[in-house]
Amino acid sequence: MLRLLQGRRSVRAYLPDPVSTEQLTYLLEAARWAPSPHGRQPWRFAVITRQEARQRLAAAMGERWQQQLALDGQEPEIVQIRLQKSHERILTAPAIVVPCLYLEDLDTYPDPERQAAETTMAIQSLGCAVQNMLLAAYGLGLDGGWMCAPLLLPRHRA
Known part of the structure; x- marks a missing residue:
C-alpha cells in the first residue's frame, strides 16, 4: 500500500486514450468505500466524458x-x-469526475456547533472519497489530478 501512496502523482497532461466505463465504475466504487459521517455518503460524482x-x-x-x-x-x-x-x-x-457534496444528506442538529462539525466531517469524507479514486486510478495504470478550480462554480451544470 505504501508503494501505491508513494507512486501516485497528480498529472496535468493526459494521453488521449479513453477511460472505459468499467474503469470509471471501478473508480466510483473505490470512492464509495471512503469513510463518511454516520455512513451517509453525502456525495455524488458527475462523470464528464x-x-x-x-x-x-x-x-x-x-x-x-x-x-x-x-x-x-x-x-x-x-x-x-x-x-x-x-x-x-x-x-x-479523457474523463473528468466532479465530486459534489450534498449537505442536505447530513444529519441535522439544533445547535450550530454540532451542525458545523457535521459539515466539516462531510467535507473531509469527500476528500477521502476523491483520494480513494485517485489511488484506484493509479492502481489501474491511469493518471489523474486534483483540480480546485471547479470550486469557483458551485452551481454550474456542464
Missing part, C-alpha cells in the same frame, strides 16, 4: 477564474497563461 460538456465547463471555469485572478492582482499575461493551461487540461482529459 463528452467534449462539448468539457468545453462548457472549461469556458465557465475560465471566465470565473479570470475574474478571481484579476482581483488577486495577477498580471494579464500571467492570467492568460494560467487560463490556457487549465483550459487544455480540462479539454484533453
Whole structure:
C-alpha cells in the first residue's frame, strides 16, 4: 500500500486514450468505500466524458477564474497563461469526475456547533472519497489530478 501512496502523482497532461466505463465504475466504487459521517455518503460524482460538456465547463471555469485572478492582482499575461493551461487540461482529459457534496444528506442538529462539525466531517469524507479514486486510478495504470478550480462554480451544470 505504501508503494501505491508513494507512486501516485497528480498529472496535468493526459494521453488521449479513453477511460472505459468499467474503469470509471471501478473508480466510483473505490470512492464509495471512503469513510463518511454516520455512513451517509453525502456525495455524488458527475462523470464528464463528452467534449462539448468539457468545453462548457472549461469556458465557465475560465471566465470565473479570470475574474478571481484579476482581483488577486495577477498580471494579464500571467492570467492568460494560467487560463490556457487549465483550459487544455480540462479539454484533453479523457474523463473528468466532479465530486459534489450534498449537505442536505447530513444529519441535522439544533445547535450550530454540532451542525458545523457535521459539515466539516462531510467535507473531509469527500476528500477521502476523491483520494480513494485517485489511488484506484493509479492502481489501474491511469493518471489523474486534483483540480480546485471547479470550486469557483458551485452551481454550474456542464
